[in-house]
Amino acid sequence: MKRVLVLALTAAAAVAQNSQFEVASVKRAEGGGPPGDIPRNMDPSPGHFAMRNVPLRYALEWAYDLKDWEISGPEWIKVDERFDIIAKAPGPATDDQMRPMLQALLLDRLQMKVHRETRDLNVYVLVRGKGEPKIKPADPAVPPGISGKAGEATFRSFPLSRLTFLLSRRMDRPVIDQTGLQGNFDYTIDISGLPGPQPDPAAPSIFTTVQRDMGLKLDARKAPISILVVDQASKVPTAN
Secondary structure: OHHHHHHHHHHHHHHHHOOOOOEEEEEEOOOOOOOOOOOOOOOOOOOEEEEEEEEHHHHHHHHHOOOHHHEEOOHHHOOOOEEEEEEEOOOOOOHHHHHHHHHHHHHHHOOOEEEEEEEEEEEEEEEEOOOOOOOEEOOOOOOOEEEOOOOEEEEEEEOHHHHHHHHHHHOOOOEEEOOOOOOOEEEEEEOOOOOOOOOOOOOOOHHHHHHHHHOEEEEEEEEEEEEEEEEEOOOOOOOO
């Protein structure tokens, strides 16, 4: 047991000291279907990383742990150009340990230059309403999932950030959770009033249903947001 523990600690120390992947491949994707709705590491093996057919924005969101509206840069990083990124850390590593490795990889292979700045953005803020929130603490044994019928979404075992992610994608400005409610919850909300390809003019607004179905509120405000700005990036990665 002691030998196993020493080996594990040695591997962890090696990863912490080395902010670069041991082996990495960054290639332009051949194309295919649309990317998924959430940037994620698609390889669950410890110390392994994989993203396939993703725009640069998705890779940046994962690497810097940001939302899409916290990244600014050329239009092509949003969807036009797709990449396959496959990499392996020097040893077993968590996602949080591999994020700086992906940052270094993108900066190197795409000859990328970035900087941070704060901008005042128009946002919607999700806050508590007057009464108790109409959400239920999730059962830890139930895996996360989304279901529902037309115009309605039921979230199971998700934090409120999953809802604000969906709303940010569908509304005209980012949605920020400032409820202070921590943990995973079960909640159902009518989303038929959200903008879409075929909006229902008779549907209640999302502002109404957030209050009615969840006991929360959406307020329009301006907020200072830290933004990652992509000043330069190449569409063609350097050789692996």
